[in-house]
Amino acid sequence: MSTLKYSRQRESIKVCLQGRKDHPTADMLYTDVRKEFPNISLGTVYRNLSLLSELGEIKRLTTGDGPDRFDGDTSTHHHFICRKCHCVTDLTMRDISEIKNVAAENFRGTIEDYSVNFYGICENCRNHPGNV
Amino acid sequence: MSTLKYSRQRESIKVCLQGRKDHPTADMLYTDVRKEFPNISLGTVYRNLSLLSELGEIKRLTTGDGPDRFDGDTSTHHHFICRKCHCVTDLTMRDISEIKNVAAENFRGTIEDYSVNFYGICENCRNHPGNV
DNA sequence: GTTTTTGCAAAGTATTTGCAAATGG
DNA sequence: CCATTTGCAAATACTTTGCAAAAAC
Numbered sequence: 565m566s567t568l569k570y571s572r573q574r575e576s577i578k579v580c581l582q583g584r585k586d587h588p589t590a591d592m593l594y595t596d597v598r599k600e601f602p603n604i605s606l607g608t609v610y611r612n613l614s615l616l617s618e619l620g621e622i623k624r625l626t627t628g629d630g631p632d633r634f635d636g637d638t639s640t641h642h643h644f645i646c647r648k649c650h651c652v653t654d655l656t657m658r659d660i661s662e663i664k665n666v667a668a669e670n671f672r673g674t675i676e677d678y679s680v681n682f683y684g685i686c687e688n689c690r691n692h693p694g695n696v
Numbered sequence: 697m698s699t700l701k702y703s704r705q706r707e708s709i710k711v712c713l714q715g716r717k718d719h720p721t722a723d724m725l726y727t728d729v730r731k732e733f734p735n736i737s738l739g740t741v742y743r744n745l746s747l748l749s750e751l752g753e754i755k756r757l758t759t760g761d762g763p764d765r766f767d768g769d770t771s772t773h774h775h776f777i778c779r780k781c782h783c784v785t786d787l788t789m790r791d792i793s794e795i796k797n798v799a800a801e802n803f804r805g806t807i808e809d810y811s812v813n814f815y816g817i818c819e820n821c822r823n824h825p826g827n828v
Numbered sequence: 829g830t831t832t833t834t835g836c837a838a839a840g841t842a843t844t845t846g847c848a849a850a851t852g853g
Numbered sequence: 854c855c856a857t858t859t860g861c862a863a864a865t866a867c868t869t870t871g872c873a874a875a876a877a878c
Contacts, residue, residue, distance in 0.1 A: 566856075566857070569851085569853070569858070570851095570852065571852080571857085571859080574858085590842085603860070604859085604860080605860045605861060606843090606860095607843090607844075607859085608859060610843060610844070611844085611859090614843095614844090626759075626760035628756075628758035630841090630842090631842055632843090644803060644805065655802070655803055657802060658798060660792075660795045663792045664814070666789050666792060667774065667776070667787050669789065670787070673778065673785075673817055673821075674816045674817045674822060675776065676815055676817070677815045677816065678814045678815065679760070679812070679813050681810065682796070682803075683807070683810065683811070684805055684806045684807040684808035684809065685805055685806045685808070687805045688805075698832070699831080699832080699878095701877050701878070702877065702878090703833055703834080703877080704876090706833085721867095735834090736834085737834075738835095739834085739836075739837090739868085739869075739870080740833080742867090743833085743869085743870095744833095746869090762867090764867085764868090
């Protein structure tokens with residue numbers, strides 16, 4: 565296996581992501597990072613996002629609708645995805661990790677992880693049905 | 697809105713899907729349905745899978761790895777996805793729908809649905825580490 | 829006859845990859 | 854120096870779409 569080398573681009577991508585509370589796509593981060601590195605390429609953004617999520621320094625969110633999104637907050641939490649405006653927001657809720665044990669009870673493989681997404685209409689879309 | 701017309705192709709796609717216990721991709725179903733309709737096009741398969749899942753007659757599964765998969769069983773259940781062979785299997789587990797209420801407690805939008813996926817290593821991959 | 833669906837091909841979206849040059853250690 | 858990373862462009866993977874012909878009703 566190869567040794568990891570520091571890169572200013574990777575660092576910037578990580579800092580940009582951690583400074584945001586939305587859950588940006590690769591392309592949104594590309595726009596952001598280009599302010600600091602105008603010549604960075606989208607390929608580099610994709611490569612580093614994949615690398616960082618393999619290292620566990622960020623999280624990849626697959627919403628089931630459109631491109632993957634990324635989250636700089638790696639602590640255990642779940643997301644709400646609005647089926648109208650497609651925004652992704654953090655949910656503050658009590659621990660539900662017990663569902664992993666429930667799933668493991670009758671299963672003969674090894675369950676290592678789980679992911680939960682909640683879907684519906686966000687507060688903003690419900691209040692402004694005309695938009696988006 | 698337009699009225700739905702019967703189509704032999706759509707019927708065949710649905711029957712093929714319901715006859716399988718794996719969770720095939722559009723392309724896998726395409727291969728299958730072509731035995732009955734050698735001239736069917738992949739576009740027709742995609743169109744009908746989207747339509748059927750909008751109608752609630754089948755379910756679309758987004759695994760976060762590779763193409764979407766489809767499930768002819770629309771009853772409430774959850775899935776395990778092997779991170780090695782990427783197989784998708786049904787989990788038999790007790791009801792966890794309470795997590796929807798837990799999520800709704802501190803959230804100001806409307807939660808309509810949720811999806812849970814479990815990840816890890818399936819029994820087969822664990823027993824045959826060399827394969828795949 | 830009118831509307832919906834199909835097959836085909838082309839286009840669209842998201843992401844990955846090959847390669848020579850640049851950077852990091 | 855040698856290994857890794859970059860920028861660029863081309864390639865890939867998956868899915869959707871426009872359109873004329875066929876099928877459904």
